Amino acid sequence: MPKRQARGEQRMAEILDAAGRVFAASGYEKATTNAIAAEAGVSPGSLYQFFANKDAIAAALAGRFVTQMREAHEAALLGADPSTLDWPELIDRTVDPILAFNVANPGFKALFARPDMPAGLAAAAEPIQAALLGRVESVIAAKAPSLPADDRTRTARVAIQIFQAMLPMVLASPPGERPAVMAELKKVLYRYLSAPSP
Amino acid sequence: MPKRQARGEQRMAEILDAAGRVFAASGYEKATTNAIAAEAGVSPGSLYQFFANKDAIAAALAGRFVTQMREAHEAALLGADPSTLDWPELIDRTVDPILAFNVANPGFKALFARPDMPAGLAAAAEPIQAALLGRVESVIAAKAPSLPADDRTRTARVAIQIFQAMLPMVLASPPGERPAVMAELKKVLYRYLSAPSP
């Protein structure tokens, strides 16, 4: 790994932008590295000067997504104490930014919302999963402090799974119906999370 | 398409069996037609005597799955009037056979439980989706006859989506923990479906 110049950092960012677009259009598997290079306006050789292989591109893109998502979520909870908010508000403040983030970054779900991950991708996506899990767990902990850690983790995992499942439905819905589908997603989460524990 | 002899029908069944195993092990994309042929103990040439291409194999396998699943579901509801059953029982009788089917046929989820379908696969999987949607809709209709058709369809779709999302979690869980994960899945569905409509 050579020392990067400003020009190089910029190229890397351009390549990741392009990768996001190509992943969004074709999915990870069908996205070709040459297509990403072309989309970035760069030769294949240059692409491989910055990224060792296709998985490395996915990993770098995932890393960037993690950062951006954390910032969005922190902004949404800014100045509010989770334990004083009720469930609908808490769900709004957690779901809305992630949803908005997905609408703004269509490439995200190609790395995130898939039950079966190829080996390379799984490693790249793991930080996203871990980051999200931590955030949801902290929200649940705020509302139900007495819940054992095991149950909390399981509940968070299930909630994330539900969210992942419905993401494609939300993104595939025509803009006019989107609010209704989003409401349905929140309804599922609310009914699952707000019900009394077993 | 030539007229099949008994030998040919048997070979086709063997190839589909093999395809199920290979899809289960590698997923649809990474499964190679040569690997399927080898698993079936057949040459690549023979494979293409029965199936025009890889998508056709998936389509045939999907067709077989639809039939088997319908039979399993009908058996589970045998002699019971859905409208007289309560939600937990109804969920049990719908979810259990599909879950058992998935455990017995690991290749099924490679064709079914994926939010992003390649073009060819989407066509092959569509009958499965349609069949399942119809079954779930009829169950919902039995319990909530007054629900408008639109809402019923949307609710059924969401329920199926939830099920698909949690399927990998269930199948990935160690056999010891599987009952707990299954219970969690049913809990989500119960809370979603049994709550008063908006």
Added chain:
DNA sequence: AGAAGATACGAGCTTTTACTCGTGTTTTGC
């Protein structure tokens, strides 16, 4: 029995795709 057609084989063709490498240009450090 004999012809026609179905089944079977597997080497190899074609296309695709991740990735390389030789060469040339721009930037940096001294």
Added chain:
DNA sequence: GCAAAACACGAGTAAAAGCTCGTATCTTCT
């Protein structure tokens, strides 16, 4: 100013995978 290093190019390589084709055997039907 000059060498070293980073950046850039794009034709080319090697491997993988879907699929074909010539040939040979087995079944069926008359």
